[in-house]
Amino acid sequence: MLQKKKNAVLVDGVILNGPIMDSKAGEKFVEEACKIIMEEVIRKADDVTEKVCEWRAPEALKQILDLEMRDTGESHQKLLQLCRDVIQYSVKTSHPRFFNQLYAGIDYSSLVARFITEALNPSVYTYEVSPVFLLVEEAVIKKMIEFIGWEEGDGIFNPGGSVSNMYAMNLARYKFCPEIKEKGLSGLPRLVLFTSEECHYSMKKAASFLGIGTENVYFIKTDERMAANMVVKCGRLRNENQCIKRDVKYSGSAPFLVCATAGTTVLGAFDPLDKIADICEKHGLWLHVDGLLKKCYSAKAAYLFQQDKFYDVSYDTGDKSIQCSRRPDAFKFWLMWKALGTTGLEERVNRALALARYLVEEIKKREGFQLILEPEYANVCFWYIPPSLRQMEDGPEFWQKLHQIAPIIKERMMKKGSMMLGYQPHQGKVNFFRQVVISPQVSREDMDFLLDEIELLAKDL
Amino acid sequence: MLQKKKNAVLVDGVILNGPIMDSKAGEKFVEEACKIIMEEVIRKADDVTEKVCEWRAPEALKQILDLEMRDTGESHQKLLQLCRDVIQYSVKTSHPRFFNQLYAGIDYSSLVARFITEALNPSVYTYEVSPVFLLVEEAVIKKMIEFIGWEEGDGIFNPGGSVSNMYAMNLARYKFCPEIKEKGLSGLPRLVLFTSEECHYSMKKAASFLGIGTENVYFIKTDERMAANMVVKCGRLRNENQCIKRDVKYSGSAPFLVCATAGTTVLGAFDPLDKIADICEKHGLWLHVDGLLKKCYSAKAAYLFQQDKFYDVSYDTGDKSIQCSRRPDAFKFWLMWKALGTTGLEERVNRALALARYLVEEIKKREGFQLILEPEYANVCFWYIPPSLRQMEDGPEFWQKLHQIAPIIKERMMKKGSMMLGYQPHQGKVNFFRQVVISPQVSREDMDFLLDEIELLAKDL
Numbered sequence: 001m002l003q004k005k006k007n008a009v010l011v012d013g014v015i016l017n018g019p020i021m022d023s024k025a026g027e028k029f030v031e032e033a034c035k036i037i038m039e040e041v042i043r044k045a046d047d048v049t050e051k052v053c054e055w056r057a058p059e060a061l062k063q064i065l066d067l068e069m070r071d072t073g074e075s076h077q078k079l080l081q082l083c084r085d086v087i088q089y090s091v092k093t094s095h096p097r098f099f100n101q102l103y104a105g106i107d108y109s110s111l112v113a114r115f116i117t118e119a120l121n122p123s124v125y126t127y128e129v130s131p132v133f134l135l136v137e138e139a140v141i142k143k144m145i146e147f148i149g150w151e152e153g154d155g156i157f158n159p160g161g162s163v164s165n166m167y168a169m170n171l172a173r174y175k176f177c178p179e180i181k182e183k184g185l186s187g188l189p190r191l192v193l194f195t196s197e198e199c200h201y202s203m204k205k206a207a208s209f210l211g212i213g214t215e216n217v218y219f220i221k222t223d224e225r226m227a228a229n230m231v232v233k234c235g236r237l238r239n240e241n242q243c244i245k246r247d248v249k250y251s252g253s254a255p256f257l258v259c260a261t262a263g264t265t266v267l268g269a270f271d272p273l274d275k276i277a278d279i280c281e282k283h284g285l286w287l288h289v290d291g292l293l294k295k296c297y298s299a300k301a302a303y304l305f306q307q308d309k310f311y312d313v314s315y316d317t318g319d320k321s322i323q324c325s326r327r328p329d330a331f332k333f334w335l336m337w338k339a340l341g342t343t344g345l346e347e348r349v350n351r352a353l354a355l356a357r358y359l360v361e362e363i364k365k366r367e368g369f370q371l372i373l374e375p376e377y378a379n380v381c382f383w384y385i386p387p388s389l390r391q392m393e394d395g396p397e398f399w400q401k402l403h404q405i406a407p408i409i410k411e412r413m414m415k416k417g418s419m420m421l422g423y424q425p426h427q428g429k430v431n432f433f434r435q436v437v438i439s440p441q442v443s444r445e446d447m448d449f450l451l452d453e454i455e456l457l458a459k460d461l
Numbered sequence: 462m463l464q465k466k467k468n469a470v471l472v473d474g475v476i477l478n479g480p481i482m483d484s485k486a487g488e489k490f491v492e493e494a495c496k497i498i499m500e501e502v503i504r505k506a507d508d509v510t511e512k513v514c515e516w517r518a519p520e521a522l523k524q525i526l527d528l529e530m531r532d533t534g535e536s537h538q539k540l541l542q543l544c545r546d547v548i549q550y551s552v553k554t555s556h557p558r559f560f561n562q563l564y565a566g567i568d569y570s571s572l573v574a575r576f577i578t579e580a581l582n583p584s585v586y587t588y589e590v591s592p593v594f595l596l597v598e599e600a601v602i603k604k605m606i607e608f609i610g611w612e613e614g615d616g617i618f619n620p621g622g623s624v625s626n627m628y629a630m631n632l633a634r635y636k637f638c639p640e641i642k643e644k645g646l647s648g649l650p651r652l653v654l655f656t657s658e659e660c661h662y663s664m665k666k667a668a669s670f671l672g673i674g675t676e677n678v679y680f681i682k683t684d685e686r687m688a689a690n691m692v693v694k695c696g697r698l699r700n701e702n703q704c705i706k707r708d709v710k711y712s713g714s715a716p717f718l719v720c721a722t723a724g725t726t727v728l729g730a731f732d733p734l735d736k737i738a739d740i741c742e743k744h745g746l747w748l749h750v751d752g753l754l755k756k757c758y759s760a761k762a763a764y765l766f767q768q769d770k771f772y773d774v775s776y777d778t779g780d781k782s783i784q785c786s787r788r789p790d791a792f793k794f795w796l797m798w799k800a801l802g803t804t805g806l807e808e809r810v811n812r813a814l815a816l817a818r819y820l821v822e823e824i825k826k827r828e829g830f831q832l833i834l835e836p837e838y839a840n841v842c843f844w845y846i847p848p849s850l851r852q853m854e855d856g857p858e859f860w861q862k863l864h865q866i867a868p869i870i871k872e873r874m875m876k877k878g879s880m881m882l883g884y885q886p887h888q889g890k891v892n893f894f895r896q897v898v899i900s901p902q903v904s905r906e907d908m909d910f911l912l913d914e915i916e917l918l919a920k921d922l
Contacts, residue, residue, distance in 0.1 A: 011816075011818050011819050014815035016816055017905050019901070019902050019904050020808070023507040027499070029573065030499070030576075031499065033576065033577070037576055038488070038491070042488055043488055046480060046482075056592065061592055067596060067795075068600070069604050069803065071802050071803045071804050072802040073799070073805045074802075079570060079799060082796070083796075087577065087581065089592060091581075091589075091591065091592070093581065093590070100589070101584065103584065103786075106582075108488070111580065115494065115579060116547060116548065118572060119498045119502040119572065120502060121567075122551060122552065123562065128875070129554070131519070132522070132546075135522060135526065135528060136528065140530070160785060161785060162784050166783070180674065181674070182669075182674050183676060184646060184673045185672040186648075186649055187651070190647040210670065211634075211646040212646075213643055213644045215644060216644075322670055323623050324661075325564075325621045335543070338531075338535050340534045341530075342530065343532050343533055347475075350475055351475050351477070354473050355477055357473070358470060420589075440481055441482060442480075444470045444478050445478065
């Protein structure tokens with residue numbers, strides 16, 4: 001099996017001497033690709049004359065992209081062309097007029113941190129393999145805890161808000177009954193949790209995934225404005241809770257958690273945290289707040305109100321994460337914080353809120369635009385009523401027609417590539433646009449453009 | 462609240478005109494950081510004269526790094542220095558002599574794909590925002606399914622193996638009893654699953670997280686060699702299963718899943734998949750295989766044996782992922798596959814296996830080195846018995862002393878920075894080293910170095 005020929009070592013016909021990769025060619029390839037990334041993505045990030053998207057239907061895009069993986073590899077030239085194609089037909093989420101999602105814009109220091117992460121390719125599990133990133137994560141978590149005003153706490157960065165909510169539910173369950181870890185839920189009373197009907201959809205997913213069951217998520221009604229009405233919500237929570245307390249005696253259900261929301265996904269509404277916290281304290285319920293800090297800083301930490309030091313008892317196999325390998329996501333946040341300072345981060349939030357208020361005032365001034373509600377946060381939700389509907393009587397026909405308007409405008413803006421803005425029906429309201437100011441690149445001119453462009457795209461409707 | 466002064470728009474004292482970021486300075490910062498990444502990480506990736514790590518104890522490293530986040534931001538020059546420091550004190554996982562983990566090396570095309578991903582910052586949830594990456598993921602999944610020889614199948618890329626195992630458990634549970642999604646596990650028979658005692662530790666985590674309970678994970682014993690002994694294992698599984706079938710009648714437990722392992726973490730052993738599959742088929746148990754393709758290709762897809770089209774019934778809220786935002790991890794795998802071709806990927810696997818065999822033969826030839834077992838895969842596990850222990854009699858004192866050797870050698874190699882190699886005690890065996898050949902940069906010379914260096918570091922022991 002093993003043969004030596006002079007210096008060459010062959011095992012099963014494979015030459016084992018020296019590397020099989022041409023590292024010089026590889027480095028050159030990376031350099032050329034970086035030039036393309038620089039020119040086509042980074043330098044164009046603030047250029048509003050560029051398209052936000054170059055829209056193609058799936059089948060058409062498949063024809064353009066050479067997706068097939070073959071037996072033999074492609075040349076660097078071909079690969080660089082593929083990179084160009086990938087960039088060309090991808091949505092430019094850093095474009096100042098990408099308003100489609102709850103992420104947008106470019107932050108140069110965060111981007112550099114992510115490039116470093118990809119180049120170093122670490123996994124954050126032991127100090128031995130990830131010394132710098134573990135210390136960075138510790139420093140960021142410590143600073144965030146200090147920032148909220150807590151005296152103690154702990155946390156980790158994880159792959160997103162949905163996973164954070166799962167952690168929260170798991171921790172609350174552990175606190176309620178530590179034995180569940182070993183014994184499972186079988187044979188236990190039915191665990192139930194409370195959240196608002198405006199909560200993130202991941203709450204139901206989490207309840208399903210954790211074996212709690214979606215039917216055991218009790219949704220508290222919000223008020224008519226669909227925003228968090230303190231009195232109504234707390235009243236409901238209190239009533240429901242008392243019902244459940246009685247329920248436990250007879251049907252064996254067990255309330256263990258309240259998930260409050262600080263900044264709902266669509267409307268940006270805030271639950272009355274202080275009042276909910278009082279109720280939770282009184283009834284011994286764990287309180288999880290989804291959002292806190294998160295949206296302000298575009299970071300994604302699992303944040304939980306501490307009622308005692310829950311990490312003194314290690315809740316799992318001794319480590320905090322459900323993942324084994326984990327990226328150092330704290331690092332990009334850290335470098336951004338270093339670059340901007342707390343003041344700079346604060347300015348970004350203030351400017352986003354001010355821009356949202358500016359947009360609200362403009363919407364009020366313009367014919368055809370109708371605000372859904374006064375925003376609590378940076379989410380501005382509104383209908384655009386096109387010329388042909390403005391004289392129509394209020395009634396089912398009007399709402400049915402209005403429901404179709406946002407999708408038409410959206411299709412037109414996508415095909416033109418001028419901007420991307422999300423819409424959705426929500427809680428009985430027909431399709432409306434949602435603009436959330438997030439990107440620090442966005443300015444007053446972009447807010448004006450947003451409204452002008454909707455008018456332009458819908459002028460014949 | 463709203464004031465207009467000529468063209469400047471002020472809301473609450475915030476000027477809203479124009480961007481607040483200096484994009485030219487930002488671009489220059491990114492360019493300079495890219496130069497550092499190129500020089501300090503990428504160009505040094507194949508240079509064995511560089512250190513694998515520049516080890517500092519936590520407190521010493523905290524003194525060196527300026528971790529504090531202040532009120533005011535830092536200059537670009539300061540940030541670039543921070544980037545240099547982060548790189549300097551981070552472990553070089555792409556170094557040819559980083560053998561510490563189940564990832565290693567650098568792949569230039571995968572790295573370029575990840576840089577593009579970071580620059581474009583997409584999230585893979587709708588075609589609208591992520592057209593290219595959704596098509597790429599579809600193409601890769603399709604190709605992988607074809608490659609295994611299945612006629613149908615589905616899957617997603619997710620943040621790692623632990624999360625993949627959770628998905629598998631959740632799907633098996635859904636198949637066993639779809640109502641669990643809504644009703645939860647409360648009131649149901651105790652669900653139990655079978656796996657090998659050599660399985661990845663995430664199985665227990667998953668059982669805990671999903672509310673199944675760690676006690677309901679039934680570990681099948683492996684044979685004396687700690688590798689998968691087909692007859693013993695299958696026999697055990699069959700016996701345990703029959704026990705459980707009887708158990709169901711009396712105590713209400715319900716077996717729903719077998720998790721087999723294709724390439725265990727420490728020893729690289731393979732469970733007898735065909736035989737286990739037969740047992741599962743006979744008893745109507747869901748079979749999940751942890752590993753399959755995963756380790757060969759450094760990709761992380763959730764792979765499940767299909768017994769019917771489980772995605773016809775959407776198992777959750779209609780989407781496949783427990784996450785909302787999700788990175789296009791398929792893209793880096795796709796670009797690597799494009800660059801290498803199937804043949805190139807195959808060559809990498811063959812070379813890794815040949816290098817592992819070469820290392821085994823060298824271990825057998827050298828005095829003081831002792832193989833734990835003949836490897837089934839690319840994992841080579843061995844003890845190094847230093848000069849002072851070679852004449853000792855076999856007995857508790859010998860093993861106790863040998864147990865302390867690997868940590869001493871490890872400490873010395875870390876402080877010298879010459880290589881990084883993992884060790885662990887395992888199934889009653891005292892600390893031994895585990896070398897897994899993964900990186901395509903690794904050559905025969907590195908295997909020789911590994912053994913020479915251990916001898917050198919331990920010559921006085």
